[in-house]
Amino acid sequence: MTDELDFYAVDPAVHSKERQEIRSLLGRCGLDYEEQIQVFVVCRRAGRLVACAGLESNIVKCCAIDPDLRGGSLSLTLLSEVVHLAYERGHSHLFLYTRPENVSFFQGCGFYPLAEVPDYVTLMENTPVGIRSYCDRLRAARRPGATIGGVVINANPFTLGHRYLVSLAAERCDWLHLFVVSEDASFVSYRDRYALVEEGVRGIPRLTLHHGSQYMVSRATFPNYFFKEKGVVGDCCTAIDLLLFRNFIAPALGITHRFVGTEPFCGTTRKYNADMKYWLQTAPSAAPAVTVIEETRTQSDGTPISASEVRRLLRNRDFERIRALVPAATYELLRDKYVPNILPFAPDPILSGGEPDVIPRRAMAVGV
Structure with missing residues (x-):
């Protein structure tokens, strides 16, 4: 499936079409669009936007994948792309918010839990020694x-x-x-x-x-x-x-x-x-x-x-x-x-x- 996927970066302040598609995908996933995000990594499959992950400085947020494509390698590839983009932009120490049920996935990707509000949210960082x-x-x-x-x-x-x-x-x-x-x-x-x-x-x-x-x-x-x-x-x-x-x-x-x-x-x-x-x-x-x-x-x-x-x-x-x-x-x-x-x-x-x-x-x- 990865051969069919096209990943690229989008400046939401400039690309209004992609911005609206990102809003729509986030909405379908029960998430709000955040105006403070400076850049998104998006993924298209057969021309349709199926995944996105945003960066606000060194914070990864607004990660969403079309429900029909979850469970495969897309999540890992999406995270790898946004981490690589963060590094290109000079951010090596990253934070990430996710739901507690997704913590184990992100731990497998090199993120470590910092604090958690049970049933709601976990803050993670990409180093075991930062805090x-x-x-x-x-x-x-x-x-x-x-x-x-x-x-x-x-x-x-x-x-x-x-x-x-x-x-x-x-x-x-x-x-x-x-x-x-x-x-x-x-x-x-x-x-x-x-x-x-x-x-x-x-x-x-x-x-x-x-x-x-x-x-x-x-x-x-x-x-x-x-x-x-x-x-x-x-x-x-x-x-x-x-x-x-x-x-x-x-x-x-x-x-x-x-x-x-x-x-x-x-x-x-x-x-x-x-x-x-x-x-x-x-x-x-x-x-x-x-x-x-x-x-x-x-x-x-x-x-x-x-x-x-x-x-x-x-x-x-x-x-x-x-x-x-x-x-x-x-x-x-x-x-x-x-x-x-x-x-x-x-x-x-x-x-x-x-x-x-x-x-x-x-x-x-x-x-x-």
């Missing part, structure tokens, strides 16, 4: 103590609210581990966000600042944070992100408590905080529970300090108000580097999307 190597590096920063805290922030940009949360958490812990989300999908670049956090937490004792990773609030583990769409599978991705934290990251560092700020503005982060209490504290797991502490967000003039509000004020050139919400280093960077890139009243997808600032993809299709 282990990451945790080994974290263990080098482990500190003794009965109460070890963890905070994860995006800091887009870093505000006095972030400083307040981190200071409060540090006061309540023997040691605090602070992570900056490394996904470069925010208004302020990761390099600048990390530098602002580093400067902003200077002087807070018993604290280790960490770079984020693909195993924590990334497009791979928590896409809804960046795309703000709903769905059961999106809820599962929230769970995946939290399970990775509980099962791998927290044990590596001995984290016993995770601190978050209350979220009055963004529904995505508010739900993430609620889900966190279940997946870190209550859900069955071989790893110890992590206690979630939700602190009331600090205010300025009666309004909770929010990075999204800072971005809105920046668009309006309201520098006096911004100065009251952020440390001096953040103010100076926004004024000198980011204001020239913002047109007054121009649409800004990050701003209009209401991206949260204290962390907690679109509902992800999972197929083959």
